[in-house]
Amino acid sequence: xxxxxxxxxxxxxxxxxxxxxxxxxxxxxxxxxxxxxxxxxxxxxxxxxxxxxxxxxxxxxxxxxxxxxxxxxxxxxxxxxxxxxxxxx
Numbered sequence: 740x741x742x743x744x745x746x747x748x749x750x751x752x753x754x755x756x757x758x759x760x761x762x763x764x765x766x767x768x769x770x771x772x773x774x775x776x777x778x779x780x781x782x783x784x785x786x787x788x789x790x791x792x793x794x795x796x797x798x799x800x801x802x803x804x805x806x807x808x809x810x811x812x813x814x815x816x817x818x819x820x821x822x823x824x825x826x827x828x
Contacts, residue, residue, distance in 0.1 A: 746770075747808055749801040753777045754794050755786075756801040758808065770809055774798060 745757035757773045775786040776794055790798065 745773075747805070749804050749808075751797040751801055752794075754790075754797040754801060756798075756805050758805055772802075772805060774802070 743759070746760045747758040749756045749758075753776050755775050755777070757775070759771045759773070760768060761771055762768045775788060776790055777784055777786050779785075
């Protein structure tokens with residue numbers, strides 16, 4: 740069984756914001772986000788959803804980047820009419 744992968748990942752230091760594409764039975768789509776921090780436990784790397792104060796600036800930056808990425812995707816999928824493209828009323 741193939742594991743789902745994020746459609747986009749943003750990383751800074753040990754913090755990662757992953758963007759996931761979701762689709763319902765009607766074909767509607769939307770994005771969800773996960774925020775994780777990696778850490779090393781002995782020789783093993785693990786992820787947590789608990790953050791240190793020093794992680795907060797990275798989280799803010801990555802969330803803003805993900806927000807702009809989604810807005811850009813929406814613009815590309817549904818461009819606004821340009822001048823001259825609209826019908827005269």
